[in-house]
Amino acid sequence: MDENNLPEGTLQLPPQWSTLAPEVDEMYYFIYWVSVAFTVVIFAAMIYFMWKYRRRPGLKAKPTGHSTALEIGWTFAPLILLVVLFHQGFTGYVRGAVAPEDSIEVRVRGMQWNWEFEHRGGVIDDLNYLRVPVNTPVRLIMSSSDVLHSFFVPAFRVKRDVVPGMYSTLWFEATQETPDIQCESDADCPEGLWCGNTPPGGEARECVLPIFCAEYCGAPRGITASAFDEGGRNTNHSTMMGDLKVITQAEYDEFIELGPPPPASCQGRDDINECWGEQIHQSYCVACHSVDGATQAPAPNWKGLFGNQRQFVDGSSATADENYIRQSILQPQSQIVQGYNNVNMPPFRFSDRQLDAIIAYMRSLNE
Amino acid sequence: MTAEVAPQPHAHAPTGEGYLTHERGLKSWLFTLDHKRIGLMYLGSVLLAFLLGGIMALLVRAELLFPGETLMEADTYNQVFTLHGAIMVFLFIIPSIPAALGNFFLPIMLGTKDVAFPRLNLGSFYIYCLGAIVAIVAIVIGHVDTGWTFYTPYSARADSSVIWMTSGAFILGFSSILTGVNFIATVHKMRAPGLHWKRLPLFIWGMYATSVIQVLATPVLAITLFLLMMEKTLTVGIFDPALGGDPVLFQHFFWFYSHPAVYIMILPGMAIVNEVIATFSHRKIFGYMFVAMSSISLALVGFLVWGHHMFTAGMSEYATMVFSALTFLVAIPSGVKVFNWVATLYQGSISFKSPMLYSLGFIALFTIGGLTGLFLGILSVDIHLHDTYFVVAHFHYVMVGGTVFGFVSGLHYWWPKMTGKMYSEKLARVAFVFVFVGFNVTFFSQFVLGSQGMPRRYYDYLDQFQPLHMTSSGGAFILGFGFLIMLFMFVKSLVSGEKAPPNPWSSAGYEWMTTTPIHPHNFAEPPVMTRGPYDYHLCTEEELFPGFPEDFKPSEKAAKA
Amino acid sequence: MAHADHGPKYLAHHFDTPKQQFESAKLGMWLFLAQEILFFSGLFVAYGVFRTWYPESFSVGSHLLDWKMGALNTVVLLFSSFTAAMAVRAAQIGEQTGVPEKDQHKLGGRKWTSIFLIITFFCAAGFMVVKYLEYSHKIHVGTLPGQFFGHPGFDMASVAGAEFYEEMEKAGALAYESGGHATVPFHLRTFFGIYFVMTGLHGIHVLIGMGLLLWILKRNASGEFSAEYNTPVDIFALYWHLVDLIWIFLFPLLYLID
Ligand code: HEA
Ligand code: HEA
Ligand code: CUA
Numbered sequence A: 001m002d003e004n005n006l007p008e009g010t011l012q013l014p015p016q017w018s019t020l021a022p023e024v025d026e027m028y029y030f031i032y033w034v035s036v037a038f039t040v041v042i043f044a045a046m047i048y049f050m051w052k053y054r055r056r057p058g059l060k061a062k063p064t065g066h067s068t069a070l071e072i073g074w075t076f077a078p079l080i081l082l083v084v085l086f087h088q089g090f091t092g093y094v095r096g097a098v099a100p101e102d103s104i105e106v107r108v109r110g111m112q113w114n115w116e117f118e119h120r121g122g123v124i125d126d127l128n129y130l131r132v133p134v135n136t137p138v139r140l141i142m143s144s145s146d147v148l149h150s151f152f153v154p155a156f157r158v159k160r161d162v163v164p165g166m167y168s169t170l171w172f173e174a175t176q177e178t179p180d181i182q183c184e185s186d187a188d189c190p191e192g193l194w195c196g197n198t199p200p201g202g203e204a205r206e207c208v209l210p211i212f213c214a215e216y217c218g219a220p221r222g223i224t225a226s227a228f229d230e231g232g233r234n235t236n237h238s239t240m241m242g243d244l245k246v247i248t249q250a251e252y253d254e255f256i257e258l259g260p261p262p263p264a265s266c267q268g269r270d271d272i273n274e275c276w277g278e279q280i281h282q283s284y285c286v287a288c289h290s291v292d293g294a295t296q297a298p299a300p301n302w303k304g305l306f307g308n309q310r311q312f313v314d315g316s317s318a319t320a321d322e323n324y325i326r327q328s329i330l331q332p333q334s335q336i337v338q339g340y341n342n343v344n345m346p347p348f349r350f351s352d353r354q355l356d357a358i359i360a361y362m363r364s365l366n367e
Numbered sequence B: 001m002t003a004e005v006a007p008q009p010h011a012h013a014p015t016g017e018g019y020l021t022h023e024r025g026l027k028s029w030l031f032t033l034d035h036k037r038i039g040l041m042y043l044g045s046v047l048l049a050f051l052l053g054g055i056m057a058l059l060v061r062a063e064l065l066f067p068g069e070t071l072m073e074a075d076t077y078n079q080v081f082t083l084h085g086a087i088m089v090f091l092f093i094i095p096s097i098p099a100a101l102g103n104f105f106l107p108i109m110l111g112t113k114d115v116a117f118p119r120l121n122l123g124s125f126y127i128y129c130l131g132a133i134v135a136i137v138a139i140v141i142g143h144v145d146t147g148w149t150f151y152t153p154y155s156a157r158a159d160s161s162v163i164w165m166t167s168g169a170f171i172l173g174f175s176s177i178l179t180g181v182n183f184i185a186t187v188h189k190m191r192a193p194g195l196h197w198k199r200l201p202l203f204i205w206g207m208y209a210t211s212v213i214q215v216l217a218t219p220v221l222a223i224t225l226f227l228l229m230m231e232k233t234l235t236v237g238i239f240d241p242a243l244g245g246d247p248v249l250f251q252h253f254f255w256f257y258s259h260p261a262v263y264i265m266i267l268p269g270m271a272i273v274n275e276v277i278a279t280f281s282h283r284k285i286f287g288y289m290f291v292a293m294s295s296i297s298l299a300l301v302g303f304l305v306w307g308h309h310m311f312t313a314g315m316s317e318y319a320t321m322v323f324s325a326l327t328f329l330v331a332i333p334s335g336v337k338v339f340n341w342v343a344t345l346y347q348g349s350i351s352f353k354s355p356m357l358y359s360l361g362f363i364a365l366f367t368i369g370g371l372t373g374l375f376l377g378i379l380s381v382d383i384h385l386h387d388t389y390f391v392v393a394h395f396h397y398v399m400v401g402g403t404v405f406g407f408v409s410g411l412h413y414w415w416p417k418m419t420g421k422m423y424s425e426k427l428a429r430v431a432f433v434f435v436f437v438g439f440n441v442t443f444f445s446q447f448v449l450g451s452q453g454m455p456r457r458y459y460d461y462l463d464q465f466q467p468l469h470m471t472s473s474g475g476a477f478i479l480g481f482g483f484l485i486m487l488f489m490f491v492k493s494l495v496s497g498e499k500a501p502p503n504p505w506s507s508a509g510y511e512w513m514t515t516t517p518i519h520p521h522n523f524a525e526p527p528v529m530t531r532g533p534y535d536y537h538l539c540t541e542e543e544l545f546p547g548f549p550e551d552f553k554p555s556e557k558a559a560k561a
Numbered sequence C: 001m002a003h004a005d006h007g008p009k010y011l012a013h014h015f016d017t018p019k020q021q022f023e024s025a026k027l028g029m030w031l032f033l034a035q036e037i038l039f040f041s042g043l044f045v046a047y048g049v050f051r052t053w054y055p056e057s058f059s060v061g062s063h064l065l066d067w068k069m070g071a072l073n074t075v076v077l078l079f080s081s082f083t084a085a086m087a088v089r090a091a092q093i094g095e096q097t098g099v100p101e102k103d104q105h106k107l108g109g110r111k112w113t114s115i116f117l118i119i120t121f122f123c124a125a126g127f128m129v130v131k132y133l134e135y136s137h138k139i140h141v142g143t144l145p146g147q148f149f150g151h152p153g154f155d156m157a158s159v160a161g162a163e164f165y166e167e168m169e170k171a172g173a174l175a176y177e178s179g180g181h182a183t184v185p186f187h188l189r190t191f192f193g194i195y196f197v198m199t200g201l202h203g204i205h206v207l208i209g210m211g212l213l214l215w216i217l218k219r220n221a222s223g224e225f226s227a228e229y230n231t232p233v234d235i236f237a238l239y240w241h242l243v244d245l246i247w248i249f250l251f252p253l254l255y256l257i258d
């Protein structure tokens, strides 16, 4: 990706990264120049009169006359302008509201304070990470599990509230891939990008487009959460940020087929699956499952789990083989292990490759 | 104008004592039915609220100097901006001009002794106090972090002190409604002989339009907050989606009040600007009837546009379209006002005393604030700008640059009449420079922040926004310093100000025709209005410059000021 | 300004004439009533929205209300509005001094004002008693708003709780699933949310009206009102008619949906 070819913003607006952006910006600059014109004329007249008719000896105010023509003029002349403004803005809006037929769809779930993205075929990407193909209309179908959120990508000029109890939708078509740049801080990134969330496992960060949550959704009480440190991210409304990565169609197709790729730090290693599995555990499972065989945790310990005989609350039993593990992750409520019926494990959706990685990791714990 | 024509009692030296001193003691204040004293008590209260809200604002700005945690936790920050917004809106800006200055001057400008229902007036004041206390209890005991908009379902699930806060706003609402009822009845029934509608001071027209909105819109806020409280206590399931309610319905209800409420805020500011521009240009406002009617039409059209706060919330395309179209309509009457003010300056005799500076500031800043409102009214542009700092900048331009400037302008303008003391014009101008410059630095940078995509209600932000945030915070401290000078200037005036002449700005307005200090019944003799309040050409030198030291008269030295 | 020769005692010092005072009061009251109407309008809008969304729950809900009680209350309130109007008339006629007993206006004067006000008061109290009966029944069987619906603890999936079950049975609110489980429409709780908020708020207005009645009654008894001055009675009646009017809307909307 050629870095020198990236779109640039203006003093007022961020770079244009979607097909919608140029239109919105045109509207923006239109009203901007209209406003400048009005402001200049009004201010100029004011200042001129203020100077010319400043109170001084010998100057007496003239009694106010009236001019109905003038009044009618400045009542109705702006109306014409306003009709134009409205019309333009509305057509732009309608275009933004109706997604093209051939859009691909992505499910978005907002929750305090994370974004979850589910792609075609149930592929769930890493939390707060959205990949979309370039030059393809993408339609987001959004819902919230708690309070209002709002999905906002400045570079796309799109925003839509995410409302509990209903679906809201939004679409965009990205016009540029995001460059592959690793970064330490926002300063390392080209205009309009930020140095994204720390990926699971503390990988190097990369420059991506920011997704903001624009609807106020609160903060946890009494927790000091310095937001932009590792792990401290996404602790409140102002850090409910997602990474948006625009990739090629080929890359996207591969992603849909294989799910999210293994983290960079595991790539090229012999134990790539075990490494990846460990990272998944770290990001999603560690809260309930420990792996050392000792620590008391709300869920079964993973050490020695694989291949073991499991007893369930309904009296049946099974051997913990690959299929069993897979089912336990995708449909945790299907069989409840004895002694663990007071905590509910949420269902997770992983790609096959991720499931393989988890299983490989579990097996490695037995060695 | 001939000699037998009232109003003219100032020609005589004040007989008896003014309203401030004719009765003494705490009780004579707490139980007073005199609209002037009630107005002053309101004035003290709203200034206190402004100080409190201002301190919160400075805390917000201090936190935003740097990204990350600088001063407080995210949770604390959320409470601080919520209280800033809620205090400024419910405790300060809505009662500021109507209940304080309006209460004081509306009956005087109507040439009557009091408002129609003085006891109700005092009642409103105590309801205000009760509401303020309840709101402050919410702050002290609890944890109000919903934003001033109380959006559900967040507010329905948040801390129970939100109930206190909403009860506070609910009670304050009734204070506002009763003031509105009182003013409308007063304007209709209590005008002095000769004061027909076409002579009504534009301040009164503005107050009247404001009152109409107060009476018709505020009850909807009251019922909304009531339902929210019911939601929190009885879980009636009207707004909470978990129980089958609709969170967006709350937004419709809320904005059905709160959009008209922005005209409750701005119309009184405009009303004051009318008076000040006329007085300091020595000229009747150009297009008087158009200006008066624009207030009324703002009040009415204002009821139809609430949906423009919800363009991204998931309304039907049809509804969005209608709301956007109607939003543009409100620009028309606002424009009529701006154009007529500018036209009034033409061929006037303009004096740049501090009240006039603030009013001229109002015109400039309101124009900017209003035009940026149009950005937000354009559907496709609002999608990008909604809930960013652009909106924050927009509403501070209209509320601070507009209403607060108008309020401060009125405060300077009427200060000599209210207190009987002059203030230091020099200090007032110094304060003006700080306030004007500080204000623009604070909020202009926020326009850029917002259009660049900085969302509002953010405790933390991307590094790229830091320079502008820092500029904005710097401006806020300049602004705060300006208000401090002003506070000092007013206190100094109370302590050691010169005695004010009855008509220090040589105005033709009715309120200047009474004595200073004001007679407890406003006018020693009930006045009969024989000319309009802006008919400078009908006024004698005598009338415009009563009791002026010779060198104070404009024909001589005043021109130098 | 001289205070002494200002006018009759009831004329407040800031008014010039009794007429001005009366008109101001009347206008003020009308404005207040406009405010009241907008206050309730929010509830009617919410009602409209939810009724369109959940017509089934609303129709079942109205069967769970006792229309006879509602109708009784409607009659009681209508009658009280009539007596309030009669009280105004009686106050306006006032005491006719110097007119022989038999030529006096019928039902006029201070005594009759009091009598009509008292009847109004008892109607209002009767209304509240009926409301009390209705409310306590609902609290008893558990037809309550939101999370209290069916009393927390009742197993809603199988509609346990004998009285609640019976109540639902009576109203035909139960639907049987294949497994034999009985369920009730989910949004009944919303219906009762709205029912309690609307009638509760209206009830508070009745209570306030009763307070005002006592106060007016006391002032009437002390002879404050006359044919010349009876504004408080008049504007109280305006208020009372509004309270009545709101009920006239509430009754069919809540009790008589189909
Ligand atoms: C005093 C208060 C006040 C006033 C007067 C206004 C005035 C206006 N406001 Fe503003 N507004 C607020 C207070 C106010 N507003 C607040 C508090 C919020 C945010 C609330 C929150 O979310 O917390 C808000 C938010 C807000 C939004 C929602 C933004 C969003 O959240 O996405 C919109 C959208 O349309 C809007 C529009 C307007 C318009 C069109 C006007 C018009 O009335 C302005 C009209 C004036 C002019 C246009 C200037 C003068 C006219 C001319 C010089 C004539 C010629 C001009 C032309 C014809 C082009 N406002
Ligand atoms: C009237 C309304 C009003 C006023 C006057 C102000 C005044 C100010 N506001 Fe605010 N503001 C709001 C209404 C108002 N605001 C609202 C409604 C919100 C939205 C809240 C929400 O999102 O829920 C908001 C939000 C808001 C934000 C956004 C917070 C966020 O989204 O995270 C910011 C940030 O900069 C801010 C800053 C300021 C500043 C610096 C001032 C300064 O102008 C303040 C300067 C004043 C002082 C420093 C006080 C000094 C006073 C004295 C010394 C005594 C005075 C005595 C005499 C003059 C006699 N305000
Ligand atoms: Cu999610 Cu703000």
Ligand SMILES: [Cu+2]
Binding pocket: B258, B259, B262, B305, B306, B308, B309
């Ligand atoms: Cu608005």
